[in-house]
Amino acid sequence: MIVLGIETSCDETGVGIVRAEGGETTLLANEVASSVDEHARFGGVVPEVASRAHLQAMVPAVHRALATAGVTGRDVDAVAVTSGPGLTGALLVGVAAAKAYASAWDVPLYGVNHLSAHVAVDVLQHGPLPPCLALLVSGGHSSLLDVPDLAGPVTPLGATIDDAAGEAFDKVARLLGLPFPGGPHIDRVARDGDPAAVAFPRGLTGPRDAAFDFSFSGLKTAVARHVEALGRAGTPVPVADVAASFQEAVVDVLTAKAVRAARERGMETLLLGGGVAANSRLRALAQERCDAAGIVLRVPRPGLCTDNGAMVAALGAHLAVAGTPASPLDLPADSQMPVTEVLVTAR
Amino acid sequence: MLVLAIDTATPAITAGVVELTADAALTRAVRVTEDARQHAELLMPGVLAACEEAGVKLAELGAVVTGVGPGPFTGLRVGMVTAAALGDALGVPVHGVGTLDAIAADTAGGEPLVVVTDARRREVYWAAYDAAGTRVDGPHVEAPARLVEKLPGLGVSVAAGPSATATGLPVRSTAGPSPAGLVAVAAAALRAGTAPAPLEPLYLRRPDAVPPGRAKTVSAL
Ligand SMILES: [Zn+2]
Numbered sequence: 206m207i208v209l210g211i212e213t214s215c216d217e218t219g220v221g222i223v224r225a226e227g228g229e230t231t232l233l234a235n236e237v238a239s240s241v242d243e244h245a246r247f248g249g250v251v252p253e254v255a256s257r258a259h260l261q262a263m264v265p266a267v268h269r270a271l272a273t274a275g276v277t278g279r280d281v282d283a284v285a286v287t288s289g290p291g292l293t294g295a296l297l298v299g300v301a302a303a304k305a306y307a308s309a310w311d312v313p314l315y316g317v318n319h320l321s322a323h324v325a326v327d328v329l330q331h332g333p334l335p336p337c338l339a340l341l342v343s344g345g346h347s348s349l350l351d352v353p354d355l356a357g358p359v360t361p362l363g364a365t366i367d368d369a370a371g372e373a374f375d376k377v378a379r380l381l382g383l384p385f386p387g388g389p390h391i392d393r394v395a396r397d398g399d400p401a402a403v404a405f406p407r408g409l410t411g412p413r414d415a416a417f418d419f420s421f422s423g424l425k426t427a428v429a430r431h432v433e434a435l436g437r438a439g440t441p442v443p444v445a446d447v448a449a450s451f452q453e454a455v456v457d458v459l460t461a462k463a464v465r466a467a468r469e470r471g472m473e474t475l476l477l478g479g480g481v482a483a484n485s486r487l488r489a490l491a492q493e494r495c496d497a498a499g500i501v502l503r504v505p506r507p508g509l510c511t512d513n514g515a516m517v518a519a520l521g522a523h524l525a526v527a528g529t530p531a532s533p534l535d536l537p538a539d540s541q542m543p544v545t546e547v548l549v550t551a552r
Numbered sequence: 553m554l555v556l557a558i559d560t561a562t563p564a565i566t567a568g569v570v571e572l573t574a575d576a577a578l579t580r581a582v583r584v585t586e587d588a589r590q591h592a593e594l595l596m597p598g599v600l601a602a603c604e605e606a607g608v609k610l611a612e613l614g615a616v617v618t619g620v621g622p623g624p625f626t627g628l629r630v631g632m633v634t635a636a637a638l639g640d641a642l643g644v645p646v647h648g649v650g651t652l653d654a655i656a657a658d659t660a661g662g663e664p665l666v667v668v669t670d671a672r673r674r675e676v677y678w679a680a681y682d683a684a685g686t687r688v689d690g691p692h693v694e695a696p697a698r699l700v701e702k703l704p705g706l707g708v709s710v711a712a713g714p715s716a717t718a719t720g721l722p723v724r725s726t727a728g729p730s731p732a733g734l735v736a737v738a739a740a741a742l743r744a745g746t747a748p749a750p751l752e753p754l755y756l757r758r759p760d761a762v763p764p765g766r767a768k769t770v771s772a773l
Binding site for chain 1: 626677755
């Protein structure tokens with residue numbers, strides 16, 4: 206079975222193609238057109254700019270994916286698309302395109318949850334996924350999920366109560382005069398810095414705080430105050446040290462809570478996903494703490510962690526192989542799609 | 553040739569099948585739903601319903617025609633990407649036509665005409681046409697009062713389109729574009745087999761976004 210997946214929830218127009226056969230799901234193509242450069246001067250994703258770029262990039266991305274996979278539209282057995290959560294206007298472009306392709310090719314359409322797709326993508330690299338605890342961190346989300354089965358309901362354990370982790374990276378990068386998106390730049394600069402140089406606060410880690418929720422707003426403010434104080438004193442900002450200390454505060458909280466959640470839920474596998482999972486310090490510390498706790502860590506390669514169509518195709522293929530009924534053709538783009546809803550079903 | 557016509561640039565979600573012959577255009581089926589917030593949900597079901605009523609399979613279509621606005625962006629894109637994807641998957645050409653031009657084609661009555669649609673934010677999209685139906689001004693996006701000031705200079709005597717009443721002129725129709733009107737605008741190119749130009753939406757407005765300065769203070773976050 207060949208499944209084409211479409212992802213347009215934020216600023217990447219992603220089209221992926223996978224083949225599911227004999228219990229294995231293989232990646233055939235993963236084309237991503239990003240409008241990130243167009244957002245850079247705004248310091249964050251501008252929904253209307255992203256939506257315009259999706260319209261321009263959609264059909265060419267499908268073409269490139271089919272060509273890369275060496276298949277034609279007639280070979281496609283199912284279409285999957287991100288129905289939500291995400292930016293409404295951006296989601297709508299992918300959802301409308303997916304409906305048109307599925308109708309023209311006369312194949313079933315699966316409207317899936319973006320977060321579940323971030324988890325499902327790992328099967329393309331590491332094979333079938335056992336029950337796992339998933340930590341999804343990106344510019345749009347920071348969630349801890351209990352995932353007993355890819356096709357079944359997911360239990361949300363915690364999420365950010367203010368900024369997403371990736372958002373905090375973007376904002377701190379701006380404070381330090383680093384370009385957007387901030388994640389890769391902070392990661393790079395922090396390599397030359399001392400993570401213990403500044404003791405930044407670890408949000409929501411007090412005994413009375415929600416065990417599995419995150420907060421990065423206070424941390425971001427603490428970095429801003431620190432930079433401001435240095436400025437007032439006329440001291441140059443030690444960018445590498447501040448970046449490393451900020452990054453350490455983020456990944457310390459993320460990995461500590463994820464490992465604790467895995468232990469509490471009796472999960473032997475922890476999966477990292479989302480754009481921030483490309484952060485080298487997050488990967489290293491997660492590995493260290495998982496090893497110490499006897500937990501298997503699974504992290505897809507960076508190109509599969511950031512938003513892409515292959516993750517949507519992977520989840521669609523999993524649902525199709527499991528015999529799940531397809532979504533109705535009037536499926537919506539649902540910006541607030543709850544994480545407990547893996548697939549849009551008939552109303 | 554069987555032509556699928558789509559438009560989502562007004563509150564109407566329009567889909568229809570038009571049979572275009574050498575000298576005539578026959579509307580075979582029309583589906584119009586009025587719901588400005590459900591373009592993505594309702595368009596493709598509308599397309600399939602129109603095809604079914606016309607007794608036409610998607611694979612039998614020879615071309616797709618889509619309105620390219622101007623219209624509220626989010627809805628507009630739903631129609632355009634649907635048309636582009638259908639054309640791509642079916643291997644048929646996709647012709648983009650101005651939504652206001654299609655409404656003018658529907659209204660053609662031998663009188664100079666202004667077509668006006670809702671642009672939200674207390675503005676309208678408009679274009680003016682001469683008695684022969686040729687666009688002579690626009691499309692523009694402006695406050696209705698600005699358009700009213702310009703009306704004498706435009707020499708138009710009637711208005712059409714969902715926001716036509718804003719002009720104070722006699723109103724010929726307040727409907728969105730019909731499938732027949734959409735196909736009429738592209739009829740010459742369709743009959744001649746001319747390759748369509750790349751689809752370009754008529755946004756007429758820039759995205760709302762202001763580049764920030766470098767954040768230097770806590771409050772700037
Ligand atoms: Zn994501």
